Amino acid sequence: MGKPVTGACLAAAAAYGSYQAAQSFVPGVAPRVGSQAAQERAAPLREAATAGEAEPVVSLGFAAAAAGAVSLAALSRSSSSRVARRAAAAADVEPPPPPPFAPAAQIGVTPPLGFFDPLNFSKTGDEAGFRKLRISEIKHGRVAMMAAVGAVFQHYVQLPGFDDVPKGLWAFTSGNGTAGFAVLFILSGVMELVLWKDNPSKGVDAIGDYGNPAQLGLGTPLGEGAEMRSRELNNGRAAMFAAVGIIVAELATGKDAMQQFGWS
Numbered sequence: 001m002g003k004p005v006t007g008a009c010l011a012a013a014a015a016y017g018s019y020q021a022a023q024s025f026v027p028g029v030a031p032r033v034g035s036q037a038a039q040e041r042a043a044p045l046r047e048a049a050t051a052g053e054a055e056p057v058v059s060l061g062f063a064a065a066a067a068g069a070v071s072l073a074a075l076s077r078s079s080s081s082r083v084a085r086r087a088a089a090a091a092d093v094e095p096p097p098p099p100p101f102a103p104a105a106q107i108g109v110t111p112p113l114g115f116f117d118p119l120n121f122s123k124t125g126d127e128a129g130f131r132k133l134r135i136s137e138i139k140h141g142r143v144a145m146m147a148a149v150g151a152v153f154q155h156y157v158q159l160p161g162f163d164d165v166p167k168g169l170w171a172f173t174s175g176n177g178t179a180g181f182a183v184l185f186i187l188s189g190v191m192e193l194v195l196w197k198d199n200p201s202k203g204v205d206a207i208g209d210y211g212n213p214a215q216l217g218l219g220t221p222l223g224e225g226a227e228m229r230s231r232e233l234n235n236g237r238a239a240m241f242a243a244v245g246i247i248v249a250e251l252a253t254g255k256d257a258m259q260q261f262g263w264s
Contacts, residue, residue, distance in 0.1 A: 100125040106134075107205060107226055108233040131204055138208040139192070141236015144243040151246045151257040168256035169247060205229070 103122035104115035122130050155167055165177040172181035196210045205226075212222055223232070246257045253260065 101127040101130065103130050106130070107229045108134075108137075110230055110234060127204065131198075131200070131207065134204055134207050135198055137233065138236065140240055141233065142208075144239035145236055148239045148242040148246065148257075151243070155256055155258040155263075169250050208232075 102124060103117070103126075109115045121133060151168075154171070158165065158167075162171075162176050162180065165171045165175050165180075166173075171177040198207050209224070215222060223229070246260075249260050250256055
């Protein structure tokens with residue numbers, strides 16, 4: 001900013017000096033002093049100055065003014081070029097890279113175990129691998145919760161048309177149990193492959209968020225907070241152990257989940 005202002009001041013000073021020089025050498029302006037003889041002797045000098053020297057002085061003054069204007073324009077262009085170069089350099093600066101993906105900082109890490117991954121499946125920085133594992137964990141946990149509850153529920157209640165279906169794991173092997181299993185298998189495939197698909201453009205916190213159809217769009221959405229998501233993950237983990245225990249126990253003893261406790 002300082003150099004354009006200096007150039008402008010130089011141009012103005014040069015213009016003012018040329019104006020004063022022109023006034024000094026205009027014929028008839030200089031006062032007449034001294035004797036008549038001195039005036040007569042000085043007359044040729046005044047004529048020479050008027051005829052031959054005034055024009056060079058005036059031309060020199062205007063040349064200085066023009067030079068100042070050119071200098072001002074050059075300084076302005078130079079300043080604009082520096083500003084443009086600085087803006088381009090600032091645009092080329094890349095922001096710092098984000099911190100690596102940390103599996104230990106995700107939802108589901110709760111006491112007393114905290115981040116429990118003894119086989120090192122979830123590696124730092126591997127968000128894609130963690131996403132696949134978290135999708136599988138949520139789906140298996142939800143299926144296991146329904147299976148564990150169903151293993152207890154079906155011991156006491158059977159739907160109409162399924163009265164002759166045996167209780168326990170072998171329900172899908174006879175009668176309407178086979179048809180019911182086929183229907184459940186098809187519905188599950190439609191839900192997973194068409195309706196309930198995870199969006200890869202969203203973060204890992206959005207995995208499994210398919211809405212709550214039972215809420216009918218009323219009130220504050222349930223289950224979207226970090227605390228509720230952690231509870232679902234932990235309940236699903238417990239249900240997976242429970243479902244595997246029920247299956248192994250029935251295969252070993254032939255008794256369903258409730259008969260394991262001696263209840264008929």
